[in-house]
Each structure stands twice: as C-alpha cells, then as structure tokens.
Amino acid sequence: MARRTRDDLVERPGHELDTQPQESEVLQPKIGFLGLLRWMWRQLTSMRTALFLLLLLAIGAIPGSIWPQRNIDAGRVSDYLSQHTVVGPWLDRLGFFDVYSSPWFAAIYLLLFVSLVGCIIPRSRLHWKAMRAQPPKAPRRLERLSAHQERVVVGEPEQVVAAARAVLRRKRYRLRPADPVDPASADTVAAESGYLRETGNLVFHIALVVVIIAVALGHLLGWRGDVIVPEGQTFSNTVSSYDTIDPGPWVNPESLKPFSVRVQKLDVSFEDQAGGAQFGQPRGFTAHTLTRDEPGAPVKEQKLEVNGPLSLGGASVFLLGNGYAPVITVRDAKGRVVYSQATPFLPQDNNYRSVGAVKVPGGDPEQLGFFGFFLPTLEFDKEQGPISSFPDLDNPALVLGVYKGDLYPGGRPQSVYTLDTDEMTQVKGADGQPLRLLIKPGQTIKLPDGLGSITLDKVVRFAGISIRHDPGKMLALWGSLIALAGLIASLTIRRRRVFVRVRPAEPETAGAGPDGSAPPGPRTLVSIGGLAKGEDPRLADALDHVLDAIAERTGSTS
Amino acid sequence: MTNETLATYSNYGLYSAIVVFTLVMLMFAIDLAKAASWTAKVRTEDHERALVGAQVSGAAAQQEPETSESPETAETTTEVSRPRQFAGMGMSLSWLGTLLLIVTLALRGLSVDRPPLGNMYEFALVGTTFAMLVFLGLSLRRDVRWLGLFVTGPVLLTLGLALTVFYTQASQLLPSLHSFWLVIHVTVATLSVGLFTVAFSVTILQLIKSHREQHPPAKPTFVEAMPSAASLDRTAYGLHVIAFPLWTFTLIAGAIWAEQAWGHYWNWDPKEVWTFVIWIVYAAYLHARATTGWSDRKASFLALAGYACILVNYMVVNVYFVGQHSYSGM
Ligand code: HEM
Numbered sequence: 001m002a003r004r005t006r007d008d009l010v011e012r013p014g015h016e017l018d019t020q021p022q023e024s025e026v027l028q029p030k031i032g033f034l035g036l037l038r039w040m041w042r043q044l045t046s047m048r049t050a051l052f053l054l055l056l057l058a059i060g061a062i063p064g065s066i067w068p069q070r071n072i073d074a075g076r077v078s079d080y081l082s083q084h085t086v087v088g089p090w091l092d093r094l095g096f097f098d099v100y101s102s103p104w105f106a107a108i109y110l111l112l113f114v115s116l117v118g119c120i121i122p123r124s125r126l127h128w129k130a131m132r133a134q135p136p137k138a139p140r141r142l143e144r145l146s147a148h149q150e151r152v153v154v155g156e157p158e159q160v161v162a163a164a165r166a167v168l169r170r171k172r173y174r175l176r177p178a179d180p181v182d183p184a185s186a187d188t189v190a191a192e193s194g195y196l197r198e199t200g201n202l203v204f205h206i207a208l209v210v211v212i213i214a215v216a217l218g219h220l221l222g223w224r225g226d227v228i229v230p231e232g233q234t235f236s237n238t239v240s241s242y243d244t245i246d247p248g249p250w251v252n253p254e255s256l257k258p259f260s261v262r263v264q265k266l267d268v269s270f271e272d273q274a275g276g277a278q279f280g281q282p283r284g285f286t287a288h289t290l291t292r293d294e295p296g297a298p299v300k301e302q303k304l305e306v307n308g309p310l311s312l313g314g315a316s317v318f319l320l321g322n323g324y325a326p327v328i329t330v331r332d333a334k335g336r337v338v339y340s341q342a343t344p345f346l347p348q349d350n351n352y353r354s355v356g357a358v359k360v361p362g363g364d365p366e367q368l369g370f371f372g373f374f375l376p377t378l379e380f381d382k383e384q385g386p387i388s389s390f391p392d393l394d395n396p397a398l399v400l401g402v403y404k405g406d407l408y409p410g411g412r413p414q415s416v417y418t419l420d421t422d423e424m425t426q427v428k429g430a431d432g433q434p435l436r437l438l439i440k441p442g443q444t445i446k447l448p449d450g451l452g453s454i455t456l457d458k459v460v461r462f463a464g465i466s467i468r469h470d471p472g473k474m475l476a477l478w479g480s481l482i483a484l485a486g487l488i489a490s491l492t493i494r495r496r497r498v499f500v501r502v503r504p505a506e507p508e509t510a511g512a513g514p515d516g517s518a519p520p521g522p523r524t525l526v527s528i529g530g531l532a533k534g535e536d537p538r539l540a541d542a543l544d545h546v547l548d549a550i551a552e553r554t555g556s557t558s
Numbered sequence: 559m560t561n562e563t564l565a566t567y568s569n570y571g572l573y574s575a576i577v578v579f580t581l582v583m584l585m586f587a588i589d590l591a592k593a594a595s596w597t598a599k600v601r602t603e604d605h606e607r608a609l610v611g612a613q614v615s616g617a618a619a620q621q622e623p624e625t626s627e628s629p630e631t632a633e634t635t636t637e638v639s640r641p642r643q644f645a646g647m648g649m650s651l652s653w654l655g656t657l658l659l660i661v662t663l664a665l666r667g668l669s670v671d672r673p674p675l676g677n678m679y680e681f682a683l684v685g686t687t688f689a690m691l692v693f694l695g696l697s698l699r700r701d702v703r704w705l706g707l708f709v710t711g712p713v714l715l716t717l718g719l720a721l722t723v724f725y726t727q728a729s730q731l732l733p734s735l736h737s738f739w740l741v742i743h744v745t746v747a748t749l750s751v752g753l754f755t756v757a758f759s760v761t762i763l764q765l766i767k768s769h770r771e772q773h774p775p776a777k778p779t780f781v782e783a784m785p786s787a788a789s790l791d792r793t794a795y796g797l798h799v800i801a802f803p804l805w806t807f808t809l810i811a812g813a814i815w816a817e818q819a820w821g822h823y824w825n826w827d828p829k830e831v832w833t834f835v836i837w838i839v840y841a842a843y844l845h846a847r848a849t850t851g852w853s854d855r856k857a858s859f860l861a862l863a864g865y866a867c868i869l870v871n872y873m874v875v876n877v878y879f880v881g882q883h884s885y886s887g888m
Contacts, residue, residue: 048851051846064831468822473823481810
C-alpha cells in the first residue's frame, strides 16, 4: 500500500520519474559471448545485485571484529594460533586473521565498486536528460493520480490558469510551456519539482566512489611509523630511527621529510580517587616537545596530547602510548661504564607492570644480559611475587634476572624487549639459586663472579609516538561530507509532479466558496492531481497548499 | 574531583525515573487492553447494525466489507469514541519520567564536571532519554498513544540493565575521551540509536499488523486498534530516514576523532567494524525499498537486522571484543 505511488508510475510508462535504469528481466539467449557479457554487466549493476553485495560486505566485515587481526595486534593472533591448533590454521588459510586484506573481502568490495560505478554512469546520463526535459503533459484523468483534490475559486478560467502558473513557479516548480498549437491544453498546467532529489542521490553515490579512491590513495602513498622516545631524547624522521615503519607500496622510504621531535617532559596523571575498576585508570597525558621542521630550522615549543597531534613536514605526530624508561648504568669490574642509557620497559597491564631487557654487548669479560620487570609501585603478592599496584611512581623498583654469554646468537633479529637466552647461562647467586636483583632508584648492586655492577640512576617516562602520513585523508573527509549532504538531499527532497486543470464551475457549486461567503463573480473549478517518486506522505498537503495559494491569488479568500 | 552528593542524587533520580516508567507502562498496557475489548464491542455493534441494515436494504450490507477493508477509517471512528484516560495519564507520566532522566543525567554530569557520555551506564541513560524524546516529539505531531507501551517497555528494560549490570561509579574520563568530538560523536550516535529504537518498535508492530491484516483473527486484540500496516510502515520509514543520515554523521565524526586520537581515521577496530556494518545494513534497507522484487515487508526484516547489529554493537562489542574502544567501564 505504501508502494501505491510507485505502482502508479509503473502503470503509466510515459510518466516515469525514475531515472534508475529499467531492469529488464528478459534475456535473449541467442546473442552469444558479447550478449553474455552484456547480460552479466547488467546483472552486476542491477539494484538487486548491489543490495546483495552490500549485505555480503556487512557479513564479510564481521569476522574481523571477532578474531584478532594481524595488522592490529599480531601478538594476539599468534597467541590464538598457539591455543587453537586445529581450527587456527584453517581460519588462517581462510584469511580470518587478515580479513580486510583478504582476497575474498577484496572481491566483495571491488564488485561493489564496479557495480556502483556501473550504476552511476547510466543514471547520471538519464538524470542529465531528465533535468533538461520538460515536465510531461497532464494525464487525462487527474482523479486517478495518487493524490487529487478539487476546489471552486473565484475568477475566469484563464485568470485561474495564470494564477496556478504563478503559484507553481513561486514554489520552484518547473512548468511545461503552454502549447500554442493545441488550444485544448490552455486549461491545463503541468509542473514538476524536486530534481535535486536525484541529484543528491547521484552526488551521494559519486562521493562514495571518491571516498573509496581516497582510501586507496592513503593505502598506496601513505606510511606510518612507531617509535618510543624517552624524556630528554630526540627523534629525527628517517627510516632507520623508527622502531617499526610500514610504508605503502608506492612510497619511497628515502623521501621522508627530516623533521625532529625532542620530548622534554611527559606529564601523566592517574585516577587515585574513584574506586573499583576506575582506580588507577589514566586521566591525562601531555608531552612537552621541542620540534624542528628540518635540521637548522628554528625550534618550536609544542604540546603533544592524546587528542592533539602535531603536524610536521606533511605528517601528523600522535602520542599513542607511554611508559617508563629506567636509566640504567652497567660498569665492569674495573668500574668502567659499559652501558648507560634510558631503557624503555613495555607496560603489560593497567598498573604498568613493564617488561624489558638490558643488553650489554660490551660486557667484560663476557656479554651481559638482564631481563625482567619494572614496577612503578612495587608490592609483593603471595602468589604472583612482585607486582605493581598503581601505575604512578609510588615505590619504583627493577626486578631483574642476569644472563651471560652470547647476546646475538647467529645474528638473528630479535626484539629489544626480550633476551634470546639460547646461548646464555643464568648467573647464580651465592645460594646457588638463579640470581634475582631488586634495584631501587639510586641503588647500585654488585654482580657476582667479577661481572661488575648495575645502577638504577633514575626513572624517566617515555612517549610512544606514532607518525603518519596519509595523502588521501582530506579527500576522504571531503568525500564523506559531500556524501552526507547528498544523502540528506536525496532523503528529504520530494520529487513531485503536479497537474492543474480548470473549467468553469457548474452553477450549483458556484456559491459554495470555502467559507460560504465568497465575493460575487465568475467561478472556476480547479482540479489538481499529484504524483511523487517514492514515499511522500505530504503530497496531499502540498496540493492543498497550492490550492490555497491559487485561491488567495484569485481573491477567493480574504 | 567527584562530587559524591550530586552523584548520589543522580542515582535517586534514576530510581524515581524507573518507578515512573513502570507506571507509564502499566497505564499504556491498561489502555491497550481496553482497546481490545472496545474493538470487539464496536465490531459486534457494527455487525448488528449491518444485520439490521440488511433487512432494510441490500445496499447497506454491501458497505460493510468496504469499511473493514479500509482500516484507517474504521480505526478513526473507534479512536475518536473510545475513552482513553489511561493513555492520557501514560503520556503525562512519560513527560515526567523523561524529565527525571534528564535531571539524572544533568546531576551525573555535574558531579564529575564533564558530559555524561563516558561509559556504558551513561550511554544507556542518554540513549533511553533520546528514545523517549523521539516518542514525545512524535506525540506532539500526531496521536502515538498506541506506541507508548512499545517505547517505554524497552526503555525500562534498558534502565534496569543500566542500574544492575552496567552501573559505573561516577569518575573522570580516559585521556583518549578528552575531546569535544566525544560530545559530538557520542551524542549523535545515541540520538540515532534512540530513533532506531523507536523505529524498531514500530517495524515490529507493522509486521504483526500486516500479518493480522492478511489473516484477520476471529477475536480482535489490541493490534486491531492500531494504525494500519501501511501507516505503520510509513512511520517506521520516516524514522529510519532521519536516523540514517545521523548514523552516517556518527560514522564520519568517529573517523575524524579516530584520526585525532589514534592517528588513523579507520583502523577496523571492532567498534568501527560494527558501526560500519550497521550503516551498511540500514543502507541495504533503504535500497531494498527501492528495489523491484523486494516487498516493503521483506525490507522491514533488514531494518530489524540493522537493529540487531546495534544491540550487538552495544552489548557484545563493548564488553567482550578487544579493541581500542574499551570504555565500557566494566
Ligand atoms: C557502496 C555501496 C552503496 C551504498 C552505501 C548505497 C547507499 C544508498 C542509500 C543510503 C540510498 C538511499 C537513498 C534513498 O533512499 O533515496 C541509496 C539509493 C539508491 N542507490 Fe545506492 N548505495 C550503494 C551502491 C549502489 C549501487 C551499486 C547501485 C546501483 C546498482 C545503487 C543504486 C541506488 C539507487 C537507484 C538508489 C535510489 C533509490 C531511490 O531513489 O529510492 N546504489 N543508495
């Protein structure tokens, strides 16, 4: 029943408001290969296929929210694989850990993209024609349209027609010019409005194409890198300074702009009032930085905050993480410094129990490695041993095990935060148990076997910084805002056709003005019919308003 | 930093709102129950009149099937004459309950000196407030007393869950939430969820009603007193058409915010995935309505699927999926 308006359109082939290409269900089997291609193209660009692909895209996106994704958190993927040895490899083969770069997901969105383009082109052509065409002639029987009303107004028929034309023009309808050849058409007005509905719809779909292109540009030409910068240190933007960098396929890694960022100080605060799960939650992070656009350029003092990135050399600098970097000094037996630097430890939980490693390749007589935890607020738990009970530096301590031997067996690449102990032996204490050091700031602990000593000088914070360059970003933003505008136009503007026909009123209805006391004079019966594309609950109201305006213009009402 | 007195008063506000909405539900339920017996009575009277008419002239009897075929006219006659003091009380109490919810939110916000949009408990309160405001807004334009039970029902359920399951102590925000995008993004998101919720209730009623219109039951129930399926369909579509661009805006605003907070406008974070899925499903709903070969009834099921995704996004993704949007406060 809600479809009434559209069914009306279908009944009257000359009156289609749809610029949507007709979907012909008839296929001609004899056309051969080209015909088959044409048929496939038409299927692909049909509304039904678009709908099907949309639903497929929705369903296809879901697994990526259920299973961990490599590009987001590779660690969780390997955890999952080691825990699910049966289903894991199968899910992996099906691409469930790389959903958004898997071939099947790409197939869905590429088909949708093609369907979208294939849909936009013919619709734009049809709409272009419709925009320049005249509104069609009025149908013979206006009362058969989906909305129809009649009213008697004061005035000669010609005056009323003129009034109707004026009213409709004021309401921004396009009028069909009066036909000079056909005098019978002089009593009729045909008008149409709301072309912007289809324009909005096309703008929306075209803007979606723009957004998709922008995303692709960002993927191909963009890059992102992550780096950890302790307080007091400077990062300069070259490929080798990054801890990890992920350039797009079309990026030349040598072309990065040589800006630099020095982290002076990192201000961090944590919830220490509210109880429950909120206790210890982070409340504020701010990095005070000194930046340079290139070496030798003037230094700028800038604040880098969680929602406040810096903009440098066409890239954006974000503060995404933070943690502690204990400043550790290792001396050999003769008191010579063999290692001294701020060593970032990676936070593992909300209370910043952090893991890390100290690698001393210059250790004398042997290479030395330390591995363990940094705990900002040390506490001893009966079961778990030393833990951290609050994320801030209330009772900081390092808890380390000590290894000696070959730090880099076979020259294999390894993480800075763990030790590869394959070729190392654990140093034992006087009791024969593996040695475990507990070091507080300012303390120095002497190592056994003439290995020297280790000092925790102080603890600084580090900023986890992520730097991104995405050349498609602004295009994507503009595309999506224009899409939104087009969408609103296409959902709120009504495409309507209005037809008015007048004839001299019959004597017995002539006296019945709307308020019963119309001024004397000739009377005309106005018949108005309307037709809309899609849902249009206000069509009848709109006709009413047109009639009111005509009546007012002809002086039928006060 | 947290003003405990205000936070406590905020909780009292919620308790009172729950009490009021329980009453509202009761009022609307009584009204609908009366509607059922009223329709039955009117029908028998009509029937008797038709029988009497049939004895006078055959033409009168022929009119009878005509009236039952156009339910809108039948419904207006019953609606006009039926006394509806319970629905009236339901409406007045709905205004009261909504006001209480607004006070609850305002106190909550004041107690922590930030917009109350930081965790699931607060999202639930804001979402229900918007759902009620949508309902009350509709009621200013037309008679939607038949809808009251089906809006306050879900609202009460959500408030109950908010109080028992999602409750989070008033406190400050995570640093990544310190942004005016929080207010823009989350407010518009909850507003569109409010609209989608009311649209969902209307869609369910529409599906029931259209089933009933095709297979008229022997004994009329309150469903028979509701607007026609076509009219319900128009209402549901109208609500979806407002909600969809708002959801589109939510998506865009979320992307802008993600760009500022995490450095990339789209990360395929579970929350983003589901926001996208919801958007696509409702886009499919709008498409389906324009696709030949898809009836409006079939399209309505897509709208229901869209709402199911909204529920998943709120209940499952917030709590169980690991992502950057870990704000549930649970
Ligand atoms: C990227 C995927 C797409 C999305 C998100 C999308 C979204 C939408 C939305 C939200 C509408 C509603 C506007 C309205 O009801 O007036 C719409 C309408 C429409 N779409 Fe799409 N669309 C997509 C792809 C396509 C494709 C591939 C086609 C062509 C086969 C298409 C053809 C149409 C048509 C003809 C309408 C107008 C319906 C009407 O006027 O009632 N769309 N689209």
